Amino acid sequence: MRRREFLQKSALVIVGTAVSTAPAARAATGGEQWPAPLKTLSPAQARTLLKMARQIYPHPGLDDACYMTTVLDLDSEAAVSPETAKLLSDGIAQLHSSGSGRFDDLSAEQQTAVLVKIQSGSFFQKVRSVEVVSLYNNHEVWKRFDYRGASYPFGGYIHHGFNDLNWLPDPPDAASPKG
Amino acid sequence: MAHLDLNDDSAVVIVGSGAGGGTLANSLCQHGLKVVLLEAGQRQSPATFHNDEWRAFNQLAWLDKRTTSGSWRVARDFPNLPAWTCKTVGGTTVHWAGASLRFADYEFKTKTYYSKISGANLLDWPLALKELEPYYSKAENRMGVTRTNDIAGLPGNNNFKVMYYGATRAGYKTVHTGRMAINPQPRDGRGGCMQLGFCFQGCKSGAKWSTLYTEIPRAEATGRLDLRTGAMALQVVHDRQGRASAVLYADAAGRHHLQKARIVCLAGNSIETPRLLLNSASSMFRHGLANSSGQVGRNYMRHTTGSVYAIFKKPVHMYRGTVMAGIILDEARLDSGRGFVGGFEMETISLGLPFMASFLNPGAWGRDYTRRLEQYPNMAGMWIVGEDMPQESNRVTLNTGVKDQFGLPVPNVHCDDHPNDVAMRNYAYKRGAAVYKAAGAVETIEVPPYPSTHNLGTCRMSEKPGDGVCNKWGQSHDIKNLFISDGSQFTTSGGENPTLTIVALALRQGDYIASQCAQRNL
Secondary structure, X not given: OOHHHHHHHHHXXXXXXXHHOOOOEEOOOOOOEEOOOOOOOOHHHHHHHHHHHHHHOOOOOOOHHHHHXXXXXXXXXXXXXXXXXXXXXXXXXXXXXXXXXXXXXXXXXXXXXXXXXXXXXXXXXXXXXXXXXXXXXXXXXXXXXXXXXXXXXXXXXXXXXXXXXXXXXXXXXXXXXXX | OOOOOOOOOOOEEEEOOOHHHHHHHHHHHHOOOOEEEEOOOEOOOHHHOOOOHHHHHHHHEOOOOOEEEOOOHHHHHOOOOOEOOEOXXXXXHOOOOOEOOOOOHHHHOHHHHOOOOOOOOOOOOOOOHHHHHHHHHHHHHHHOOOOOOOOOOOOOOHHHHHHHHHHHHOOOOOEEOOOEOEOOOOEOOEOOOOOOOOHHHOOOOOOEOOHHHOHHHHHHHOOOEEEEOOOEEEEEEEOOOOOEEEEXXXXXXXXXXXXXXXXXXXXXXXXXXXXXXXXXXXXXOOOOOOOOOOOOOOOOEOOEEEEEXXXXXXXXXXXXXXXXXXXXXXXXXXXXXXXOOOOEEEEEOOOOHHHHHHHOOOOOOOHHHHHHHOOHHHEEEEEEEEOOOOOOOOEEEEEEEXXXXXXXXXXXXXXXXXXXXHHHHHHHHHHHHHHHHHOOOOEEEEEOOXXXXXXXXXXXXXXXXXXXXXXXXXXXXXXXXXXXXXHHHOOOOOOOOOHHHHHHHHHHHHHHHHHHXXXXXO
């Protein structure tokens, strides 16, 4: 994807988020607009998890909205599981005490160094395993990765580019019949 | 559809409705036998499938708890998901990619053809290719396999274009869009391929063969099939003479039922089939049913697998169209000069973005990883599938410390790669990378095996009762009215995707059971 196209699509996501999330909760500390109210996490905790999520699967072109789903998924799980709530709360405290200052205020490199230290622990693994599903299952993220997903609704890729690659010669009919 | 009484002891009870069980059920019904088909999962249809990886996974996959051990990387990456199989009517034929290849003759005789391999429990099948050939032909016809029965090959997609160009430049000669049980055009009541790109998630066009919408409805149409969904087999019960007499199962609400049986056939895939035999231990059979050899659960095979993904300068969009869109067959040959015995195939594969993020390097994170993921549109991919060595210590056992929702011990799957498996995988990784480099790849990525889709062995066929669990008909050596009807029967794994062979064996077993019943031997 071209850089400009990438940026244009980023802008669209931000507009889309603002329009589609009616009464967004505005966090007191960070000022993030969460697309849904937080159930268990404090705004400050949620903000730290957002920073963490950005460092685990960093994509400079994706805006925070794409990573917020992960935090909200964790928050929802914490709302029904005291065990998860404690895991997150303790883990966030550990993030703040493992570096040279509050995790949120560290540079990206320093944040990564903190995460490397705790990467085999259950807190990191919980966040990572939730994030690898929620981030890459996000349809806005799909657009940035040029992944179109379901094709049945428009009749399959058979008439939508399944064989549109044109920078290599086509195989002979014997190997790949025209169909 | 028939309704058979729980006390009807004329019923053949089949556990599992996939390639083995679903096909066998239809064969027996066509022969005039009455069948109770127990399926642990629910019934879906092309209309209810999802073109969405995680949603489909949660709808179709076998997610009951399992544990793992051994040095295979799956035990580290997916400790509770050793296998990616299905719990739904149609079993893993809902999920499979459709590759339908016959075994080569030598693959039935590995002990004869391969020199002694230390640590490998090699054995010749009590069955030769010649005996199976008529059933391979029948299977190809009913499944509608391309490049057989005058059915054309499928048109190749972008992923195949890259494979073909690279493979032929790298010197490979036999490269085409494969022998696939996917209709290029509508045939035999099934639709034509729409190149949906979601073969693994259940084919919404019905172009891909699955017992769900072929064998099972045809068996139902005979009026002799009683399909019970949400029915989890818990125990095979035997009588005082040591003959299988009933199957105890739990329904979806957890209530137990005992279905009497004339014959019991197990087709729950190579993890659940031995588990059921082991969970059926009794005072007469202390080590589980059909286990006088001690081989139940042993010789678990999963094929030597791995994937190679390659990044190109220009877009590929590999996810569009059939997942297994083409194959390189040159490496499937008897040739130990490559540093290992056995052959392998290279077949295109693609994953959608959600699964690619989870599988490209399980557990990886950070910018180096995401930089590669950002190349997703420019990726092409292939899957390696080759023969792995049977080892006695690779086995399914009962983990008595962990219970499932029915209170039964869960299966533990132990697996260590044999040095032959490692040598083959490393060679295949290099060959796969060579293919893509010949097509201009800027980077190639070796991807470790996914949770196993090919689960084989564990109740293997053998000439002598001491070497295995069942004979050349899948009939257990110990209990003559107890059959193994799935990939568990495989004596060795071959290098080919196993479904066609499972179907051929099921058709052959169906004829055998029917003739034995007619002769009153069963």
